Amino acid sequence: MLEKHIRGSGAGGRNGGFIMNWWSKYYSLMKQFLPKAALGICKLSASAVGSITDFCQSNNIDADIRNGGWLWVAGNSAQAGAWGLTLSSIASAGMHPFQRMGRGEIAELIGSEGLRFWGVRFKYLHSPTGTSSSRVA
Secondary structure (H helix, E strand, C coil): CCCCCCCCCCHHHHCCCCCCCCHHHHHHHHHHCCHHHHHHHHHHHHHHHHHHHHHHHHCCCCCCCCCCCEEEEECCCCCCCCCHHHHHHHHHCCCCCEEEECHHHHHHHHCCCCCCCEEEEECCCCCCCCCCCCCCC
């Protein structure tokens, strides 16, 4: 994340400071560009997340980076499966960066047993290969 002034004075100070890749945008990128370009963008974005993590570790920067992945969830049945086209498009390209999860698994992860969630979990990828890494939490 780039800030105009000192760290935290811009976007990084207004949100959780997430550094995420663009795999969830693959389908939109594929429609806008060629599939090969979309794949390259997603791989490079995943690699960038790893590079930022490595930079912080190498330079003793305590950025509190946790590479445990992220959840793409729906809180109701109308939203469930909204990721379907994206996941099938990514799979057609031979990549599998997401892991399907059951409602119970998601509820346990987010600590909300009373709610019903559908979703998938992005597996943190240090390299742009599209396979799980040893850094998955």
